[in-house]
Amino acid sequence: xxxxxxxxxxxxxxxxxxxxxxxxxxxxxxxxxxxxxxxxxxxxxxxxxxxxxxxxxxxxxxxxxxxxxxxxxxxxxxxxxxxxxxxxxxxxxxxxxxxxxxxxxxxxxxxxxxxxxxxxxxxxxxxxxxxxxxxxxxxxxxxxxxxxxxxxxxxxxxxxxxxxxxxxxxxxxxxxxxxxxxxxxxxxxxxxxxxxxxxxxxxxxxxxxxxxxxxxxxxxxxxxxxxxxxxxxxxxxxxxxxxxxxxxxxxxxxxxxxxxxxxxxxxxxxxxxxxxxxxxxxxxxxxxxxxxxxxxxxxxxxxxxxxxxxxxxxxxxxxxxxxxxxxxxxxxxxxxxxx
Ligand code: MEV
Numbered sequence: 188x189x190x191x192x193x194x195x196x197x198x199x200x201x202x203x204x205x206x207x208x209x210x211x212x213x214x215x216x217x218x219x220x221x222x223x224x225x226x227x228x229x230x231x232x233x234x235x236x237x238x239x240x241x242x243x244x245x246x247x248x249x250x251x252x253x254x255x256x257x258x259x260x261x262x263x264x265x266x267x268x269x270x271x272x273x274x275x276x277x278x279x280x281x282x283x284x285x286x287x288x289x290x291x292x293x294x295x296x297x298x299x300x301x302x303x304x305x306x307x308x309x310x311x312x313x314x315x316x317x318x319x320x321x322x323x324x325x326x327x328x329x330x331x332x333x334x335x336x337x338x339x340x341x342x343x344x345x346x347x348x349x350x351x352x353x354x355x356x357x358x359x360x361x362x363x364x365x366x367x368x369x370x371x372x373x374x375x376x377x378x379x380x381x382x383x384x385x386x387x388x389x390x391x392x393x394x395x396x397x398x399x400x401x402x403x404x405x406x407x408x409x410x411x412x413x414x415x416x417x418x419x420x421x422x423x424x425x426x427x428x429x430x431x432x433x434x435x436x437x438x439x440x441x442x443x444x445x446x447x448x449x450x451x452x453x454x455x456x457x458x459x460x461x462x463x464x465x466x467x468x469x470x471x472x473x474x475x476x477x478x479x480x481x482x483x484x485x486x487x488x489x490x491x492x493x494x495x496x497x498x499x500x501x502x503x504x505x506x507x508x509x510x511x512x513x514x515x516x517x518x519x520x521x522x523x524x525x526x
Contacts, residue, residue: 189328190525192221193321195306196313196361197394197483197492197517200452201370201430203411203459205355207419209427210371212381212434213361214389217516220304220317221525224325227299230289232281234302241278245289245297251279252286255349268352272405275349284319284346288326291342298329307396311484315404316358319346324522336363339522351405358484365521369434385437385518391498393512395480395505397465400488407485411459422455429455446494449479461486469493469508476504 194215201211230248233240255274262268275283285298300322308314323342327334334342343359357370360378367385371377402410411419429448436444453470456462462470466482469491473480478495493512495501502512 188223188225189325190221190223191321191325191328191522192219192525193317193324193362193522194219194313194365194519195317196358197311197490197515198357199367199389199492199517200433200448200481201357201426202311202484202486203408203456203461204423204426204430205357205370205372206353206408206411207423208372209423210369210377210430210434211355211357212430212437213357213368213370214517215361215365215368215519215521216306216312216394217519218304218306218312220302220306220314220321222303222321222325223301224329225299226329227297229297230282230285231297231299232278232285232302233300234281236302236308237278241282243282245295248282248286249290250286251283252290255283255287259348259352262352268405271349272352272403280315280350281318281322283349284322285326287346287349288323288342291345292326292330292332294326294330298326300325307490309399309403310396310489311400311482311486312394312490313358313362313484315350316343316347316362319343319350319359320363320522322346324524328524336522339363351403351408353408354404361521363522365519367518381434381437384434387440389517391496391501392492392494392515392517393498393501393505394483394515395469395491395493395510395512396489397463397469397491397510398488400486402485402487404485407461407487411461414460419459422458425455426452442496446479449481449492449494450474453481456482456486463488466491469505469510472504472508473501476500478504
């Protein structure tokens with residue numbers, strides 16, 4: 188039995204804009220998905236969160252993954268990924284993800300995977316990316332393929348495409364490599380660790396779950412793509428510039444500036460139509476007590492990242508609004524094989 192674990196993530200700043208080749212700063216968070224995996228004849232998946240255990244013949248998983256690849260390619264031509272999105276819904280995501288890794292690593296036998304973890308599902312904090320990374324790494328470990336993190340990240344990016352169409356690749360990269368990452372989509376993507384520039388721990392952040400988004404990341408990214416280009420472009424540009432400023436602020440430990448930039452990002456994400464009334468209320472209340480808050484990931488609900496130099500004051504305000512603050516560590520280790 189091999190156990191592999193992977194953290195979730197938050198964007199300190201830069202989500203959505205990163206899809207349009209602006210930079211983003213992402214942090215791996217101290218909430219993880221773990222998988223215990225071993226060789227079997229078929230593909231077996233158990234996950235207490237997702238309901239009863241599932242089992243598929245290896246061939247069925249590999250064929251489902253081939254179909255996902257075909258549908259993704261067709262979707263990419265039409266710029267409409269609804270075909271592949273409906274294939275990978277629910278537990279089929281794991282079926283296709285495992286099948287894809289088996290295909291890519293030329294493995295014809297199965298694997299049993301038991302998932303557990305404490306990352307809020309489908310809420311902007313990287314569950315799909317973490318799942319993609321943990322599956323790629325666990326298959327590699329169980330079958331002694333010895334993939335390095337770059338290779339694991341590439342497979343995870345393929346899987347993310349099945350779920351989100353044309354993701355930036357930022358989410359899977361920070362889950363895989365961990366720490367605090369400067370990410371820019373390109374050919375190739377820029378994935379830079381900010382450990383040298385930001386050698387201290389980012390403190391006084393908490394996460395707040397405002398409710399599971401109704402739309403998926405892929406749908407929300409498409410919704411932003413469908414906006415009037417002038418509305419989209421000005422918000423994307425503003426977030427991009429704020430991200431450049433954020434890098435400087437972090438380097439200089441200028442937390443006042445960092446706060447202002449988080450609030451600016453939230454205003455622009457609202458402009459992009461991916462905030463919700465609950466997120467707006469929370470963000471305004473945190474702003475009024477001198478803190479900062481922004482939605483995480485694709486938005487449309489989900490987790491909000493909140494900051495205040497007085498964390499107790501922040502937590503009290505969040506509770507007063509009827510939410511529960513979740514303590515979170517930022518910049519943790521990426522994918523790892525557990526002892
Ligand atoms: C989702 O966590 C982040 C987005 O920027 C999409 C992406 O980067 O692929 C909304």
